[in-house]
Amino acid sequence: MRNTARWAATLGLTATAVCGTLTGSALAAPTAAHPASLYAPSALVLTVGHGNSAAASAPERAVTLSCAPGASGTHPAAPTACAELRSTGGDFAALTTPGDVMCTKEYSPVTVTAEGVWQGKRVSYEHTFSNACVKNASVSSVFAF
Structure with missing residues (x-):
């Protein structure tokens, strides 16, 4: 032994x-630290819930979205969502602009959130739509899940 x-x-x-x-x-001699990847991390958790704010209600649906180096996650349209985010430089406000769709004026608030990292920078976004129709009329597929 x-x-x-x-x-x-x-x-x-x-x-x-x-x-x-x-x-x-x-x-x-120790070598300099090398990045694990050539891409800045872009990983988000997106949620949708009913209520005036994310704090006032529990999320009803949540998905993950990772955009670097390729689109992945549980988002049903990850490649399209990543392309839309890249086109606006990660500006979620530009993505939640309502499109040209007529909706009722019923007030049943729907809140969407995005938390995580976009191209290496911390992201925290929250937006409340007046109802689900207005949310679905958004010109983006990022929160369409």
Whole structure:
């Protein structure tokens, strides 16, 4: 048992010495930290709920949306939502502008939120629509889930 431990330690030290010289003094000087990815992170949690604010009501639906390096997440139209966000530079206010659709004036507020990171910057967005029709008339598919 002792011989096995000695051989394992010897082989480990030998491998470290050989690999260290192959990588060019990797043990002598620490290298600068390299980013794990070439893309700034873009990962969001989007929610929809009924109420005047997100604090006043629990979300009824929530999805995830990640846009870097590719579109993914539980959002049903992730590639389209990421393209729309990129086109506005991550400006959610530009995405929640109502389109040219007629809706009733019934007041049944629907609140949408976006929390997370967009291109490396912290994002926190909340918008309340007067009703679901107005929300669905929005020109964007980001909150269409």
